[in-house]
Amino acid sequence: MDSNAMVWFRKGLRIHDNPALDLARRGSKHLFPVFVLDPAYLDPDPSAFSPGSARSGLNRIRFLLESLSDLDSSLNKLGSRLLVLRGDPVPVLSRILKDWNIGTLCFEFDTEPYSQARDNQVKDFASRFGIRVFSPVSHTLFNPADIIEQNGGKPPLTYQAFVKVAGQPHPPLAETYSCLPPIGDLHGYELLDIPRIDELGYGDISQEEFSPIRGGESEALKRLKESLKNKEWVAKFEKPKGDPSAFLKPATTVLSPYLKFGCLSSRYFYQCLQNVYKAVGKHTSPPVSLVGQLLWREFFYTVAFGTPHFDQMKGNKICKQIPWNDNEGLLVAWREGQTGYPWIDAIMIQLKKWGWMHHLARHSVACFLTRGDLFIHWEKGRDVFERQLIDSDWAINNGNWLWLSCSSFFYQYHRIYSPTTFGKKYDPDGKFIRHFLPVLKDMPKEYIYEPWSAPLSVQEKAKCIIGRDYPKPVVDHAIASKECKRRIGEAYALKLSGDSTEIEEKLSGLQRKLEEDDKDISKHMSLKQRRIANNCLQEAEVKADGVDH
Ligand SMILES: Cc1cc2nc3c(=O)[nH]c(=O)nc-3n(C[C@H](O)[C@H](O)[C@H](O)COP(=O)(O)OP(=O)(O)OC[C@H]3O[C@@H](n4cnc5c(N)ncnc54)[C@H](O)[C@@H]3O)c2cc1C
Numbered sequence: 001m002d003s004n005a006m007v008w009f010r011k012g013l014r015i016h017d018n019p020a021l022d023l024a025r026r027g028s029k030h031l032f033p034v035f036v037l038d039p040a041y042l043d044p045d046p047s048a049f050s051p052g053s054a055r056s057g058l059n060r061i062r063f064l065l066e067s068l069s070d071l072d073s074s075l076n077k078l079g080s081r082l083l084v085l086r087g088d089p090v091p092v093l094s095r096i097l098k099d100w101n102i103g104t105l106c107f108e109f110d111t112e113p114y115s116q117a118r119d120n121q122v123k124d125f126a127s128r129f130g131i132r133v134f135s136p137v138s139h140t141l142f143n144p145a146d147i148i149e150q151n152g153g154k155p156p157l158t159y160q161a162f163v164k165v166a167g168q169p170h171p172p173l174a175e176t177y178s179c180l181p182p183i184g185d186l187h188g189y190e191l192l193d194i195p196r197i198d199e200l201g202y203g204d205i206s207q208e209e210f211s212p213i214r215g216g217e218s219e220a221l222k223r224l225k226e227s228l229k230n231k232e233w234v235a236k237f238e239k240p241k242g243d244p245s246a247f248l249k250p251a252t253t254v255l256s257p258y259l260k261f262g263c264l265s266s267r268y269f270y271q272c273l274q275n276v277y278k279a280v281g282k283h284t285s286p287p288v289s290l291v292g293q294l295l296w297r298e299f300f301y302t303v304a305f306g307t308p309h310f311d312q313m314k315g316n317k318i319c320k321q322i323p324w325n326d327n328e329g330l331l332v333a334w335r336e337g338q339t340g341y342p343w344i345d346a347i348m349i350q351l352k353k354w355g356w357m358h359h360l361a362r363h364s365v366a367c368f369l370t371r372g373d374l375f376i377h378w379e380k381g382r383d384v385f386e387r388q389l390i391d392s393d394w395a396i397n398n399g400n401w402l403w404l405s406c407s408s409f410f411y412q413y414h415r416i417y418s419p420t421t422f423g424k425k426y427d428p429d430g431k432f433i434r435h436f437l438p439v440l441k442d443m444p445k446e447y448i449y450e451p452w453s454a455p456l457s458v459q460e461k462a463k464c465i466i467g468r469d470y471p472k473p474v475v476d477h478a479i480a481s482k483e484c485k486r487r488i489g490e491a492y493a494l495k496l497s498g499d500s501t502e503i504e505e506k507l508s509g510l511q512r513k514l515e516e517d518d519k520d521i522s523k524h525m526s527l528k529q530r531r532i533a534n535n536c537l538q539e540a541e542v543k544a545d546g547v548d549h
Pocket of ligand 1: 239252253254255256257259260290293294296297298300357358359360362363366385389391392393394396397398400401404
């Protein structure tokens with residue numbers, strides 16, 4: 001009982017089922033619970049978006065700060081506190097490990113490439129100074145490395161194959177604590193109070209810009225309890241059924257932000273679901289059940305961990321090589337909710353305001369950006385989601401973009417979400433659109449999904465003139481979707497995957513051919529169609545190279 005131990009929180013912002021915390025507290029005289037605010041995370045790339053959207057990522061950062069406050073107050077109740085420092089974690093950790101005379105360092109295993117590189121540096125430093133390091137797996141149900149090993153050294157590339165090898169996860173830790181070892185001498189270190197969002201350069205932020213999704217373990221456990229209260233609902237849960245437009249009472253659990261930051265343990269969630277299933281008897285099964293959703297998460301974590309360059313097209317062996325367009329104007333229109341398709345735009349505004357959208361809403365906008373309408377690279381859409389989603393998660397986000405763009409896992413590129421009829425099935429009155437796009441709040445329901453088709457007198461009455469108060473559609477879906485299918489079909493026919501000069505040459509050749517075909521197609525377009533197409537091209541010219549990474 002003579003060593004100082006440190007638990008380094010990154011994700012895993014919780015007390016329950018936290019093996020790193022549990023290992024650190026055992027046998028230590030002093031326990032230092034540390035969180036390092038990493039500037040790279042607080043603002044991964046401030047120049048990525050235009051000045052008007054400098055507050056992107058706000059909801060995610062606010063969620064993080066709330067989670068830290070909640071963790072701090074839980075630690076206070078156990079006689080401890082969260083020690084918050086700021087800076088590049090590697091030098092910060094290296095200093096405090098020495099200065100606080102730490103003998104044991106514990107942190108949760110993290111599979112993201114950025115985290116792996118960071119953690120390896122910290123491990124190297126620790127081993128040079130004889131500090132013991134424990135890095136248990138607890139962010140996921142399974143250790144992705146174990147699944148890959150059981151699968152003969154390769155990640156299973158289908159959900160079914162994954163489920164076959166996965167088996168049962170370990171149960172969560174049962175320990176609860178009444179106190180933790182005290183913090184030792186800080187040797188004069190100045191610690192930060194957990195900053196407020198406005199102290200991180202986000203400026204003066206009005207309440208209305210805030211997401212209703214609040215951070216922290218206490219919120220996570222409350223939401224979990226609330227979600228599982230209706231046992232019948234849990235037992236009958238069947239995704240992709242469910243209304244993507246339901247925003248007052250979402251059709252799914254909205255636990256993804258809590259799983260992402262580890263405010264909620266996936267193993268605990270899994271166990272609670274099993275308890276409900278036992279109590280109810282009959283229930284749905286994977287892939288559509290709630291347990292099935294957790295297994296989707298595991299599936300993407302495993303493939304991401306075992307696939308080099310998983311987050312890009314180039315050099316990624318499981319990714320179809322497709323000559324995507326590079327069109328900044330269309331990308332901006334999509335990102336800012338200005339495509340002229342209210343269903344798409346309302347979802348993108350929900351993303352900006354809430355940092356969360358329903359799964360099928362994500363499907364709609366991801367399909368629209370890539371293989372459905374705009375033919376823009378999935379990596380561009382991934383970047384926007386990564387910045388704006390509270391639950392943005394490296395493995396899951398990339399995995400789903402690969403899926404939705406028909407670049408991997410799913411190849412039925414002729415199945416496209418309609419930006420006008422898909423949402424209408426769930427929400428014929430357009431309540432979701434009226435909420436997130438108040439400019440259309442008085443548009444009659446017959447026109448709410450296609451306001452450009454409303455007669456001028458109707459637009460005037462609704463105080464929304466299309467082309468002035470709300471944009472005209474940036475593309476004609478009927479034409480654009482056909483064109484996307486043709487392009488993907490041609491790219492698939494080349495059977496390109498991986499990374500070589502030959503592939504790049506073939507892709508450029510295909511791009512040139514597609515551009516020639518575009519010219520032919522435009523000859524057959526009606527005047528109205530050409531006008532719509534020109535509208536979208538005014539902002540940014542379609543560049544010739546098309547395979548920009
Ligand atoms: C283009 C695109 C990008 C996405 N990016 C992310 C992301 O960055 N982070 C993220 O957590 N989810 C992402 N998803 C997956 C999914 O949309 C969300 O996990 C889900 O909508 C979160 O809501 P929920 O917690 O209510 O889900 P529920 O339906 O209640 O499911 C419970 C949990 O299961 C997991 N889960 C559900 N669906 C999926 C899925 N398709 N893939 C992997 N895990 C899943 C999540 O952890 C979720 O919280 C993305 C989906 C698409 C189509």
